[in-house]
Amino acid sequence: MFQFRITKKDKKSRARMGVLRTPHGAVHTPAFVPVGTKAALRGISFDRAKQYGGEMFMVNTYHLFHNERYKIIGKFGGLHAYAKIDAPLMTDSGGFQVFSLGFGSEHGVGKIADIFPVSAKAPAGRPSEKITEYRGNNFVKIDDTGATFKNPVNGQMLWLTPKKSIEIQQILGADIIFSFDECTSPLSSYEYTKKALKRTHTWAEVSLKTFYGNKHPAAAALWRGKQAMLGIVQGGEYEDLRKESAQAISSLSFFGYAIGGSLGKSKNDMYRILDLTIPLLDEKKIKHLLGIGEVDDIFESVERGIDLFDCVAPTRWARHGSVLTSKGRINIRNKQFLIDKKPLDIHCACTVCKTYSRAYISHLYREKEVYAIMLMTEHNVAWMLDLMRRIRLSLKAGEFQKFKKQTLQGFQ
């Protein structure tokens, strides 16, 4: 029931097109997977996103775990039935929250942090040198057994282990699930990243073991099941750790791979990491780049062999007034748009752009009308999905490089 088939390879790069078959339908790659953390995309329905070409969506384990909502979802028979989603789904394992609720929130950094190296000028709250030991903070504690989260709502402590993560993901019933990992920070030292990486590898094995249960331990069996699991490569920005991780993860019988964790200090670091990691992974298997989704990054990553992206950017940007256009992003709250009769993007074919002016949406956003967010979310999601469609078309036509150049030229 699960299959990933490469349908076309680019002659000049690692870019390729493919089809992922799942029990809930096919996904044409390279694909963008909109993120609906709590089983909602925030601002747009799954159906609507599907109409714009969204073929798969992502939901988060942690956010359905800390409130025990997964138990109720289980009674409905899983996410598809519960949230009425007629499309393939992925669930993230909760590993990212080890970072985003811990390190990330503590030091105000994301997966890519350009604030290093730090010296006397380190911003308040940021360490003056890389972190070599990290056990957690008030929200999350981490050790070799897993992560302990403090529920921000009621203060209750919750222990999330690789075993637990997989069991929850099985209950949630997404088509593609992820192994439980520890996402490190750009501020993590080599030593710490290595330690976390060992942990992630152990957890990967536990994840697989839990996933197979008493069923056939062969990868082939998994592919015919209702779910397939991706293993996550870690290693931060460190070359040998990335290699070590790629080898360790690819030695296990995952359906495919995801590249996660810190992607360095800059986009160039990230591209470098992809350059050295992807060739070490089985070419035939599907590859997901966790959490990345800015337009230039999509092109650079597709070129390096990435098939799947998930990213909160288009939906979050929309809530913050930031709109994707063929000339780069604009912020609708800017004064100039209040009298702008043009659509959000003159080249966009989405319903929002066919109907409304920037002036009207700018007005709604300033007045805090939720409809503004709905409109911008619809547009941004549609825009991203259309970009992916056109990337696939360009690959099919053997004109990926041309399309990349043309798109990025207009951008920014």
Place this chain on the structure above:
RNA sequence: CCAGGGGUGCCGGAGCGGUCAAUCGGGCUUGGCUGUAAACCAAGUGGCCCUGUGCCUACGUGGGUUCAAAUCCUACCCCCUGGA
């Protein structure tokens, strides 16, 4: 008419002799958001310049006290609440 309370920057609203060009909200302007603690966060928001423990103009209006007033006194104007 009598008795109280009040008039502060675009708005609301602190301050009640010096550390006040004035706390804090909101608004406005501009940045930032990459496996969602994010419909959020940050910075700026009287004018001028040689950008400084700098100079002007500002706390209803006019006068005054004081080395020094948004802060005290006084007259006037306006607003609110009770009472005739």
